[in-house]
Amino acid sequence: MLVVGLTGNIGSGKSSVARMLQEMGATVIDTDRVxxxxxxxxxxxxxxxxxxxxxxxxxxxxxxxxxLMAQIVFNDPAALARLNAIVHPEIRSRVAAAIADYKRSGSTPLLVIEAPLLIETGMHKMVDRVWLVTVDPRIQVQRIIARNHTTAEQARKRISAQMPQEDKIPYADRIIDNSGSPEKTLQQVRQIWSDDIERPEAQA
Known part of the structure; x- marks a missing residue:
């Protein structure tokens, strides 16, 4: 049994990696949904x-x-801090309960906590390992433009509002580069699954 925090910035493709892991047999908790x-x-x-x-x-x-809530807090750090002070403890509480349930039941070989703010909120301390999904900055901007139907300037503003990707790297036990094709990403995910999940010592 292993609890992994899966994180990555906007446009990194973190959710695609989470789906791959789910298809391979992991239980995934999406903190955006929480x-x-x-x-x-x-x-x-x-x-x-x-x-x-x-x-x-x-x-x-x-x-x-x-x-409307997003509009209120996006350009107001004080308002965002107030909202986070309300929401983040509730999220942490539910995630902690899910981890406790998983460790009791052990129904799957891996529990993935998919969390864009895993490191910023300190939730990386709640998991066994941190897996970081990274992306080339130019591809990141292109993906945000395509997904959110926004401009390059707005995409860069969203990126700059987050903790820089390079600052997250020191926290990561595994890095998944999602700059290439889905097949290349899947190849990396399968290798990590083999190394961290299938090996007997990973279950210790």
């Missing part, structure tokens, strides 16, 4: 968010207006 769950209607997370930012952040159906 982040949505912790602010679902009726949760303490949503109640705290409304108390902090006002009812304007709610849609008519009582769910969080995520695009």
């Amino acid at each position: 982040a949505r769950d912790v602010v679902a209607p009726g949760t303490p997370g949503l109640q705290k968010t409304v108390a902090c930012f006002g009812r304007q952040v709610l849609k008519n159906d009582g769910t969080l207006n995520r695009p």
